[in-house]
Amino acid sequence: METVTDNQKLKVAKKLKKMFGHIDLKTETYCPIRDVMALASDKWSILIMLYLGYFPVLRFNKLKKYVYGISNKVLSERLKMLESDGYLTRTMYPEVPIRVEYQLTNFGHSYLRKLLELTEWATSHGDTVIKNRKKFKTA
Amino acid sequence: METVTDNQKLKVAKKLKKMFGHIDLKTETYCPIRDVMALASDKWSILIMLYLGYFPVLRFNKLKKYVYGISNKVLSERLKMLESDGYLTRTMYPEVPIRVEYQLTNFGHSYLRKLLELTEWATSHGDTVIKNRKKFKTA
DNA sequence: AACTTAAGTATTAAAATGGAAACTGTTACT
DNA sequence: AGTAACAGTTTCCATTTTAATACTTAAGTT
Numbered sequence: 001m002e003t004v005t006d007n008q009k010l011k012v013a014k015k016l017k018k019m020f021g022h023i024d025l026k027t028e029t030y031c032p033i034r035d036v037m038a039l040a041s042d043k044w045s046i047l048i049m050l051y052l053g054y055f056p057v058l059r060f061n062k063l064k065k066y067v068y069g070i071s072n073k074v075l076s077e078r079l080k081m082l083e084s085d086g087y088l089t090r091t092m093y094p095e096v097p098i099r100v101e102y103q104l105t106n107f108g109h110s111y112l113r114k115l116l117e118l119t120e121w122a123t124s125h126g127d128t129v130i131k132n133r134k135k136f137k138t139a
Numbered sequence: 140m141e142t143v144t145d146n147q148k149l150k151v152a153k154k155l156k157k158m159f160g161h162i163d164l165k166t167e168t169y170c171p172i173r174d175v176m177a178l179a180s181d182k183w184s185i186l187i188m189l190y191l192g193y194f195p196v197l198r199f200n201k202l203k204k205y206v207y208g209i210s211n212k213v214l215s216e217r218l219k220m221l222e223s224d225g226y227l228t229r230t231m232y233p234e235v236p237i238r239v240e241y242q243l244t245n246f247g248h249s250y251l252r253k254l255l256e257l258t259e260w261a262t263s264h265g266d267t268v269i270k271n272r273k274k275f276k277t278a
Numbered sequence: 279a280a281c282t283t284a285a286g287t288a289t290t291a292a293a294a295t296g297g298a299a300a301c302t303g304t305t306a307c308t
Numbered sequence: 309a310g311t312a313a314c315a316g317t318t319t320c321c322a323t324t325t326t327a328a329t330a331c332t333t334a335a336g337t338t
Contacts, residue, residue, distance in 0.1 A: 032265030
């Protein structure tokens with residue numbers, strides 16, 4: 001069973017007030033959730049970040065193997081964006097064949113710590129979601 | 140500056156080991172991140188969840204006003220999915236004109252708590268991301 | 279009689295995204 | 309000469325997503 005106390009709800013409300021309170025809900029001011037999160041909380045980005053947390057250094061093809069299902073195009077796009085936003089570094093060694101290594105920056109690690117909270121929740125509550133989904137479909 | 144200690148990295152590694160350790164990285168087993176998170180960490184879903192955390196009860200058009208930019212179609216789709224997965228409830232009052240109210244379930248609240256960790260991070264580090272992005276573009 | 283409201287559904291067209299597979303470039307091996 | 313490895317990029321096509329607008333239902337208001 002879910003146990004969410006009123007106290008916890010209050011804490012959440014307080015945090016949300018802090019987040020939303022100063023934003024004029026009518027005008028379209030800059031919103032980090034639409035901008036920052038939209039990229040970094042996408043399915044592929046999450047998996048890339050997690051694998052780069054698990055293995056300190058990864059090369060393109062290894063990453064592609066772990067994040068199975070991703071295409072070359074999307075992987076290289078996501079890597080470029082994550083690099084651009086400062087979550088990871090791309091180091092190229094001009095050997096032959098060329099070697100390119102990806103690893104998290106400290107900034108990326110700082111994000112990963114928070115991300116992990118969410119994925120842990122998802123991992124441990126995934127079955128509940130599936131159950132809910134099934135119940136909803138038959139209802 | 141980012142301050143990520145080795146100790147913190149160790150903790151993250153431990154958590155990741157717990158998450159990934161038992162998964163055969165080669166075969167495609169069920170993955171809650173691809174399934175559960177993909178829906179619930181999407182840009183629109185996040186905003187919907189946050190606003191429903193901020194306002195305990197919201198109706199369709201209010202929600203649409205807050206989550207500006209979302210279309211009727213997408214909003215109603217997302218609401219249906221979030222309801223199906225158990226994050227929120229939809230209550231219909233057969234008045235005229237009809238009234239429909241959305242609110243978070245306890246399950247949804249439990250997710251929101253974790254989500255908030257991430258959005259708080261994004262809110263406070265958004266400017267760093269923008270800075271990184273700019274630097275990368277000009278480099 | 280026409281207008282308004284609420285919560286969507288339907289429609290259409292435009293835009294973005296996604297996947298599959300071919301291609302690039304260099305070097306080493308067979 | 310042909311093939312393989314690496315790390316992508318590029319191209320083409322199909323699907324998905326998005327925006328914008330119109331429509332629905334049914335009672336109450338002007």
